[in-house]
Structure formats: structure tokens, C-alpha cells
Amino acid sequence: MDLVDLDATGLAELIASGATNPAEVLEATIAAIERINPRLNAVIIPLFDQARAQVSSGAVGDGAFRGVPIVLKDLGASLAGTPQYRGTRVLRDRGWISPADSELTARLRRAGFVFVGKANTPELGLSPTTEPETFGPTRNPWDPSRIVGGSSGGSAAAVASRIVAIAHAGDGGGSIRNPAGACGVVGLKPTRGRVTLGPALGEGWSGCVTELAITRSVRDAARLLDAVAGYLPGDPSPAPPPAGPFAAELGRDPGRLLVGLFAGTPGLPGSPDARAAVERCGELLASLGHHVVDGHPSALDDDSLGVSLGASVAVSVARELDTIAEETGSPVPPDGVEPATWAFAERGWAISGPQHLATVEALHRYARRLCAWWAEGNDVLVTPTMAEPPPPIGELTGADVERIVRLVPYTAPFNVSGQPAIALPLHRSADDLPMGIQLVAAYGREDLLLRVAAQLEQAAPWAQRRPPVCA
Numbered sequence: 001m002d003l004v005d006l007d008a009t010g011l012a013e014l015i016a017s018g019a020t021n022p023a024e025v026l027e028a029t030i031a032a033i034e035r036i037n038p039r040l041n042a043v044i045i046p047l048f049d050q051a052r053a054q055v056s057s058g059a060v061g062d063g064a065f066r067g068v069p070i071v072l073k074d075l076g077a078s079l080a081g082t083p084q085y086r087g088t089r090v091l092r093d094r095g096w097i098s099p100a101d102s103e104l105t106a107r108l109r110r111a112g113f114v115f116v117g118k119a120n121t122p123e124l125g126l127s128p129t130t131e132p133e134t135f136g137p138t139r140n141p142w143d144p145s146r147i148v149g150g151s152s153g154g155s156a157a158a159v160a161s162r163i164v165a166i167a168h169a170g171d172g173g174g175s176i177r178n179p180a181g182a183c184g185v186v187g188l189k190p191t192r193g194r195v196t197l198g199p200a201l202g203e204g205w206s207g208c209v210t211e212l213a214i215t216r217s218v219r220d221a222a223r224l225l226d227a228v229a230g231y232l233p234g235d236p237s238p239a240p241p242p243a244g245p246f247a248a249e250l251g252r253d254p255g256r257l258l259v260g261l262f263a264g265t266p267g268l269p270g271s272p273d274a275r276a277a278v279e280r281c282g283e284l285l286a287s288l289g290h291h292v293v294d295g296h297p298s299a300l301d302d303d304s305l306g307v308s309l310g311a312s313v314a315v316s317v318a319r320e321l322d323t324i325a326e327e328t329g330s331p332v333p334p335d336g337v338e339p340a341t342w343a344f345a346e347r348g349w350a351i352s353g354p355q356h357l358a359t360v361e362a363l364h365r366y367a368r369r370l371c372a373w374w375a376e377g378n379d380v381l382v383t384p385t386m387a388e389p390p391p392p393i394g395e396l397t398g399a400d401v402e403r404i405v406r407l408v409p410y411t412a413p414f415n416v417s418g419q420p421a422i423a424l425p426l427h428r429s430a431d432d433l434p435m436g437i438q439l440v441a442a443y444g445r446e447d448l449l450l451r452v453a454a455q456l457e458q459a460a461p462w463a464q465r466r467p468p469v470c471a
Contacts, residue, residue, distance in 0.1 A: 003028040004471045007217040007463070008068045008166040008224070012112070015067040022055045022067030022114060029069040029116055032163050032471035039144060039469050042157040043071055044135045045083055045118035054114055064227050066112030069164050073155050074118040075125050076170040076211050077104045078200075082115075086320075087123035087132040090336030094328045103198045103232050104211055108168070111227040119154030119167055123338050124320055126313075128178055128386075128408045129396045130154055133338050137393045140183060141467035142433055146390040149179035155214045156183040162471040166220055172209040173309070174385070174411025177423035180214055181385025181436015184425040184465065186453075187214050188221040191444050192418030194239040195225075196232035203236060206312045206360050208415035217463065218453045221422070222246040225446065237418070240444035254451035257379040259285050262296035264387065267303065268409045274384040277427035277435040281382050281456075284426070288455055296381060297373035299366060300413060306405060308362040309412060315356050317341060318348030340398075367417040374419075374442035380452060383410040385436035389429040410438055420446045422453050425462045 003011065003025055014020050030048050037043050051069065054060060060067055072079060075086045078098035085091040101109065108115075120138045122130050130153025131137040138153045140146040141161040148157045155167035156179035169176045171189045180187025195211050197204055212228070215221045225246045231238040263278040264270035270278075282292045299305075321332045321341075334342050351359075373381070386408055396403065414421045420441055427435040441449040 004032045004162045006165060008065055008215065008220045009217065011068045011165055012065045022060055025067055026051055026055050026069055026114055026116065029164060033117065036161050036163055036469060036471045040139045040141060040157050040161060041136055042119055042138050042154045042161065042163060043117040044074060044120045044154065047082060047115055047117050050082065051114050051116045060114060061110045061112040063111035064223055068113055068166065069116040070108065070113040070166055070168060071117045071119045071155060071158050071164050072105070072115060072168040073121055073152050073170055075121045075151065077108070077168050078102045079105050079115055083118070085134070087121045087125070087134060088324070088337055089134045090324060090332050091328070092134055096328060102200065103196050104228055107228040116164065119152070119158055121152065121154060122150045123341050124317060125151035125170065125172060125175055126317065126341060126344065127151065127396070128174065128404060130179070131393065131397055139393065140390055141469040142184060143390070144469060145392055146433065147182065147393055147396065149182035149386065149390065151175040152187075152214060153179045156180055156185055156187070159183070159214045159216055160185045160467055161469055162466070165216060166224065167214045168211070169214045170209060170211040171415065172205045173415050174408050176212065176214065177385050177411050177421060177436065177438055178408055180423035181425070181438070182390040182434060184434035184462070184467065185214055185216050186218060186221055186425065187423040188212055188225065188446075189414070189421045190225060190229065190446060191239040191420045193235060193237040194229050194446070196230070196235050198232040198235060202234065205316045205415070206363060207237065207418065218450060218457045219247065219250055222250055222450050242447060246446060246450055249447045249450045250454040252451050254448060254455060257290045257452065258377060259290050259292045259380045259382060260295040260373070260378055261292065262300060262381060262383045264409070265301050268387065268406060270384060271388040273389055273429040273435050274387050277384050277437055278382055281426055281437045284456060284459060285382070288459060295378070297370050299370040302366070305366055305413060305416065308359050308366070309416065311351060311359045312356070312363060314344050314348035315351050316348070317344040321345045363416050370413055370417045371419070371443060379441070379448065381440040383438045383440070385410065385423045385438050389431060389433040389435060414440050417443070419443050420449050422449050424453055424456060425465070426456060426460055
């Protein structure tokens with residue numbers, strides 16, 4: 001049996017049965033990284049010695065994923081005693097080491113995961129392409145000349161190429177869903193507050209950031225959410241508690257849902273591939289008995305969101321550079337980060353406190369308008385993850401904001417609203433590249449989202465689809 005071809009649930013079941021053990025699975029994973037990663041640059045910080053020590057000492061939790069290897073995105077979840085560079089030159093050069101586990105990492109540890117490496121990310125997660133100057137581009141396993149999306153691009157490439165079955169990821173504007181769509185895998189962004197950012201943070205990017213993972217199966221996403229979700233005392237925005245385990249939603253009949261389709265606006269129409277992906281998903285949902293209409297929230301036609309969101313992110317970047325200075329004991333110089341990052345920070349430092357509060361209030365007003373569509377009785381919205389197939393590496397380096405917005409207009413609104421959304425690999429472009437589909441449900445309704453996603457996975461399975469660069 002090829003261990004690297006199993007999803008995380010399959011690996012955990014095999015270990016639990018005694019047919020294999022954590023050490024054997026770890027060595028198979030290390031071999032896969034050593035063989036495939038030089039072609040992709042997905043894992044930038046190997047943690048092989050630490051992982052072997054974790055397994056040999058028996059420091060593997062007895063949770064649902066006992067003995068399953070995982071890579072952590074090099075941004076977000078911190079792992080005590082290991083480097084975390086966040087894509088930056090300044091943290092790499094200063095040799096920054098995380099002093100403690102974040103709560104999410106602690107929960108992953110208790111779930112039984114073995115930490116085998118850190119995955120590449122654009123600097124501070126600011127780009128929809130994973131091409132940081134410090135660590136170089138991550139390449140798409142479906143076509144190494146193409147991007148993997150961002151900012152969880154290293155994680156998506158690692159999972160798609162079967163280096164690992166599952167990888168930690170974070171999402172502040174599409175950073176789970178866009179890479180999952182570009183690499184032909186699954187990416188669930190939970191409801192705001194479902195997965196804690198504690199203890200260091202209560203929220204990130206004015207409430208837009210959440211963390212979970214990139215997976216190859218819907219069942220892995222559901223079971224992982226069961227393992228790590230939950231309130232940490234002091235969290236400012238806990239998600240509504242679920243009715244039961246998320247994994248129990250798989251296979252449940254979602255009922256006849258009212259589904260809207262959205263491929264773009266006249267100003268941002270999306271490519272023919274993107275429109276075809278949405279239409280095909282709509283046809284598939286209709287064949288499963290759902291009522292599908294060509295409708296969407298009117299807020300998505302408003303192009304003013306970018307102004308408020310950009311100002312909010314700028315303030316967050318300025319604060320991030322201040323935090324790095326506090327952590328390392330020295331200010332960040334302009335050449336310690338990429339020019340675009342420094343420009344963001346300068347903009348953020350120039351925004352006053354009252355101006356920032358006005359920006360946050362504008363984001364809240366937008367979220368209320370967006371969420372009204374679901375309050376009116378709609379159940380699920382279908383969009384692409386990106387407006388076109390993955391572009392060539394280098395095309396977005398130094399690109400203007402308009403080019404970025406044309407590529408990824410579909411995901412950030414639901415970071416602002418805090419709604420759960422999932423990327424599924426349901427479509428291929430005319431050039432046989434992945435074209436991800438995003439499904440969005442009402443706030444707190446991961447249960448419904450997982451039911452529909454599992455229904456689609458069964459109707460149009462993707463598990464046996466392997467990229468050319470594959471372990």
C-alpha cells in the first residue's frame with residue numbers, strides 16, 4: 001500500500017489498526033518530501049529531527065489523527081522551539097524561534113499530528129501568489145510553471161503532490177480557498193471564531209483571519225474541525241456552537257437547498273473557465289435535487305470593499321512590523337521586508353486611530369449587507385475560487401492592485417462577513433488546470449456546507465486524480 005496516497009483519515013485508521021505505525025508513516029513522508037520538494041519548493045523548513053524525536057519519545061497524542069504527519073504554514077500557528085519566518089528576510093536573518101505553541105498547535109498536537117515541516121508563504125501572507133523573495137516561488141504540481149495561489153500556497157502544493165495528506169493553513173482574504181482551488185484540493189475556511197487565534201491574538205486583520213487546513217478530502221476537513229474547534233477563554237468572537245460533531249454531517253441529506261450562482265460582475269466578469277466551472281457546479285447541484293438560480297448578494301456588485309479592506313490590512317501590516325521589532329529587540333529596517341510590504345506598513349502607520357475605527361465600521365456595514373442574502377432564505381452561494389486558471393510564475397510579481405483584484409475577487413468578502421466557505425476541486429480548465437469552486441453558507445453553518453460538499457464529492461469524486469508532480 002502506498003501510504004502517501006491515503007488521506008489523513010485513512011492514515012489514522014491504518015495506524016490505529018496496527019497495519020502500520022507512526023514511525024513508518026513518518027519515514028514515508030520524509031522520503032516523499034526529499035524526493036518531490038526540490039521540484040516544488042513547498043516545504044521551506046524541514047523538521048525531520050524534531051518529528052523523529054516526537055515519534056520515538058512517544059509524544060504523539062491519542063486523538064483522531066494519531067501519528068499522521070502535518071506541515072504547518074510558516075505563518076500563523078506557532079510551534080515551540082522551531083523557526084517561524086513568516087516569509088520575511090528580517091526574521092530569517094535574525095533567526096527567530098517561536099517560544100511557545102499557539103493554542104491551535106497545541107490542539108493539533110493533542111489530536112496526534114506529527115509536525116514534519118513548515119510550508120512556504122508569501123511575506124506576511126500579503127499576496128495571492130506564493131513567491132516570496134526570501135524563499136523563492138512554490139510551483140504548482142499540475143504545471144510547475146504556474147503559481148499555487150497564496151498565501152497558503154506551500155501547504156496546498158504539499159497536499160496536492162501527496163507530500164503530506166494534510167497541511168495547516170490560514171485565510172485572511174482567500175488564503176485557504178485560492179491555493180486549494182489552484183492546486184486541485186479541498187480548503188475549508190471556518191466561521192469567524194470557530195478556531196481560536198489565541199493566546200497571542202483575539203483576531204487578525206480586523207476579524208478577517210481564521211485558520212484551519214488544506215486537505216484532499218471533505219471528511220478530513222470535518223474531522224479536523226472537530227479536533228481543533230472551540231472557544232478559548234477570552235476569544236472576542238466565538239462562533240455559534242454546532243449542533244453535533246461536524247464529521248457526523250457527512251452523508252446527511254442537506255435537503256432541497258436554494259443555491260445562487262455568481263461568476264462575476266460586468267466589471268469583473270471572470271474568465272470563460274471560471275464561468276464554466278460555476279455553471280457545471282450549478283448543473284451538478286441541480287441534478288442532486290437542489291433549486292439553482294442565477295442570483296447572488298447585491299453587496300458583491302459593490303466595488304468599494306477594496307478601499308476599506310486595503311486600509312484595514314495596511315494597519316495590520318504596520319502592527320505586524322512593530323510586533324516583529326518587539327519580538328526581536330530591534331526595529332525592522334526598510335530592506336528587512338519586500339518593498340510592497342514596507343509600502344503597506346507606511347500607509348498603515350499614517351492612518352489615525354479614528355480613521356481606522358471608521359474603516360472597521362465600514363467593513364461591518366458591508367458584512368451586514370452581504371449576510372442579508374442568506375437571511376432572506378438563500379442557503380448556498382457558488383463562485384469560482386479564482387477568476388482564471390493559475391497564471392504563470394512571475395506574472396503577479398510587482399503587479400498592480402487592479403491585476404490582483406481581477407484574479408481573486410471572490411473570496412475576501414466572506415472574510416469580512418466571517419462566513420464559512422469551502423473550496424472544492426470540481427472543475428478543470430480548457431488547459432487541464434484546476435479551477436476551484438467556492439461554496440459559501442450562512443454564518444455558523446459549517447454543518448450545511450459539509451453536507452453539500454460531501455454530496456458533491458460523492459457525485460463527482462476527485463480522490464484518484466493525481467498531478468504530474470506527485471509522491
